[in-house]
Amino acid sequence: MKPIVRNSVFMSLFNIFGRATGIIRYLLLAAFLSTPDYGLINFALNIGKLGRHFMDGGLDNLISRDGARDHEKVPTYCLHGLAVKSALGLLFFVGIFFYLKGTRGKSWSELAVIYACLSGSAMVAFAGVIRSCFTAIERMEYVFYTNLPSRLISLLSLFIILWYSWPLVLTSFSISLEFFIWFLLLAIVSFRFFSYSSIKLTLPTFRYMFLESWPLALYDFFNTFYMTLDVMMIEYMMGGSDPVAPYAYASQLVEGFTLLLTGYLIAIYPVLSRYHETDDDAYRRLFEKSVILLLAYTLPLTFLLGIWSSEWMSLIPKAEPLTGDVLRILIINLNLSMLNTLVIIVFTSRNRQRWLALFTGLAVVISFLTNWVFIRWYEQVGAAFASLLSQLALFLIMSAAGRRLFALSFPLRKPLEILGISALAGFSAWIIPFKTIFLIPFFYGAFLLLYAYLFGVFTLAELRRWRSALKT
Helix, strand or coil, X not given: CCHHHHHHHHHHHHHHHHHHHHHHHHHHHHHHCXXXXXXXXXXXXXXXXXXXXXXXXXXXXXXHHHHHHCHHHHHHHHHHXXXXXXXXXXXXXHHHHHHHHHHCCCCHHHHHHHHHHHHHHHHHHHHHHHHHHHHHCCCCHHHHHHHHHHHHHHHHHHHHHHHXXXXXXXXXXXXXXXXXXXXXXXXXXXXXXXXXXXXXXCHHHHHHHHHHHHHHHHHHHHHHHHHHHHHHHHHHHXXXXXXXXXXXXXXXXXXXXXXXXXXXXXXXXXXXXXXXXXXHHHHHHHHHHHHHHHHHHHHHHHHHHHHCHHHHHCCCCCCCCHHHHHHHHHHHHHHHXXXXXXXXXXXXXXXXXXXXXXXXXXXXXXXXXXXXXXXXXXXXXXXXXXXXXXXXXXXXXXXXXXXXXXXXXXCCHXXXXXXXXXXXXXXXXXXXXXXXXHHHHHHHHHHHHHXXXXXXXXXXXXXXXXXXXXXX
């Protein structure tokens, strides 16, 4: 199995199991905790999410990129990254204490629950450093192997603590336990591949990592803010959290379909980083093949979920009819979102991360303005339109810059062919009067394969070229 394919599989499994255990954890907390306790845990988890992004500091992307180019530097980056994140973690822990205690007036028991969650966020940040080291050497299977038992142990401990109604602080810590175990297992396995004995912490290395990572940290902040802005503005402009639910049902469904692609994008990042310095032609081939692969997944999915969006959303008992309209727009947006992520990887792998801070900062402004207008006009559907327009604007700007800076070109013929057979398969399946919606994917998939064969969309010669492009 080629490294890109192997690593894509393992990172996809990592994401899928992460989503599955997250759902189980959510159900356990909702079933056993009272409303105030559940609210405090969720508040703590959101503080932890903020702390995790603060402690990241853009270092993980830097380690994956530079480590892929020179494996000898990976242990050096690892220890320096852990040191920097320790300092950032201490700064965040102290700062958030004065905010929670002085400004919000949290009690010591509440602080204990919050800091039990924050300890897990710190471990996620530390584990992210070692995870990036394995990403750099393209051995993502160890990320999955160490994370899976950590998740299962954490879920088991959470169930026991909730079942016996032990103190809430233990519930909070049981959630963080996963990340303590994961960091420990990753650290132990890392000694198999890396030698840390001769590494010394030096000021020039710290200086280089800071200068290279701060634009990535700024980009990560803008990107996180951008990805949550639509939900926050629905909550603010529509007067509460209830209107968020119809939008969230559709957006979470779309997000779930991105998991497989996320694994592939993580897998090609170190390869593109290495190709940037060694083989520009291979870089361009892999980029173009990646565009086709992403659209070969998202375009058929767009028609499958878009044509029958109301039927799919009707499977959720609490979903309102407008959720189908939201899904129809967001699934179109998925195509742009995946392409934008690929272009972001291009800029990062080519050491142009400062551009990303500018692009995503502009995207936040566009998203805010479009959400402010369209939510007033069309409510939740307007937020979906705003997301689509902001992603389109971001794609046009980044692709134009990528073409000018790197002479990158997007293949057009193959995506148009995929678009055509996807639309034809969707129409063919639509005219069939289905008794149950669960038959639709099978008929749609059969029509899709039939038209791909009849129109020669993918030939054996092309598949051989794909194999060549995926070689590392």
